[in-house]
Amino acid sequence: AQTVTQSQPEMSVQEAETVTLSCTYDTSESDYYLFWYKQPPSRQMILVIRQEAYKQQNATENRFSVNFQKAAKSFSLKISDSQLGDAAMYFCAYKGGGSNYKLTFGKGTLLTVNP
Amino acid sequence: NAGVTQTPKFQVLKTGQSMTLQCAQDMNHNSMYWYRQDPGMGLRLIYYSASEGTTDKGEVPNGYNVSRLNKREFSLRLESAAPSQTSVYFCASSGYRIREAFFGQGTRLTVV
Numbered sequence: 193a194q195t196v197t198q199s200q201p202e203m204s205v206q207e208a209e210t211v212t213l214s215c216t217y218d219t220s221e222s223d224y225y226l227f228w229y230k231q232p233p234s235r236q237m238i239l240v241i242r243q244e245a246y247k248q249q250n251a252t253e254n255r256f257s258v259n260f261q262k263a264a265k266s267f268s269l270k271i272s273d274s275q276l277g278d279a280a281m282y283f284c285a286y287k288g289g290g291s292n293y294k295l296t297f298g299k300g301t302l303l304t305v306n307p
Numbered sequence: 308n309a310g311v312t313q314t315p316k317f318q319v320l321k322t323g324q325s326m327t328l329q330c331a332q333d334m335n336h337n338s339m340y341w342y343r344q345d346p347g348m349g350l351r352l353i354y355y356s357a358s359e360g361t362t363d364k365g366e367v368p369n370g371y372n373v374s375r376l377n378k379r380e381f382s383l384r385l386e387s388a389a390p391s392q393t394s395v396y397f398c399a400s401s402g403y404r405i406r407e408a409f410f411g412q413g414t415r416l417t418v419v
Contacts, residue, residue: 225406227407227408235395236410236413237408239407242406244406285408287406291357293355293357293401295340296352297342297351298349299349300349
């Protein structure tokens with residue numbers, strides 16, 4: 193069964209600095225997708241970044257980038273130049289490829305950004 | 308472009324009452340999901356559906372039933388609500404080629 197583990201319940205960062213959120217997963221599949229979602233206090237779920245397992249290159253979206261280590265089953269999110277608006281709960285998620293469409297989430301990391 | 312629409316946004320039930328949470332998507336997605344979110348527990352999958360007429364249990368299906376009425380709609384029913392079902396419920400959908408899930412606004416359900 194696929195599982196997703198976020199070992200940091202809470203993290204904090206100073207505005208303009210860099211922070212890395214950790215995520216590990218367990219799977220026996222070779223084809224899958226990984227995601228980071230952001231949930232601000234409005235509780236809306238917002239996709240931050242996506243990584244396809246078959247791609248060796250790490251995904252990047254503006255100030256957000258990932259470090260995808262397939263062999264280690266690790267998928268960390270780096271936020272550069274942190275802004276106050278980045279404060280939110282961040283969820284790591286796994287979705288199988290092919291006919292496995294189950295989408296599994298970690299427990300989340302609450303990120304605080306200090307001015 | 309509405310995306311994923313959930314109704315209602317808020318609901319208070321008495322123990323033993325029943326209700327149905329409605330979810331509809333207009334993105335022609337095949338897969339749909341119901342999650343519950345509790346503090347410190349992340350999003351836990353209740354049920355999911357690959358296509359019209361098919362449903363599968365997730366991690367926490369007990370006390371819930373679902374119906375995939377057609378490609379657009381996926382409803383979640385609580386037959387006899389219990390205080391342990393107090394939570395925020397999210398519906399989501401995803402397509403085959405677009406693998407990420409799109410979420411509704413959530414329903415805050417309180418069972419007293």
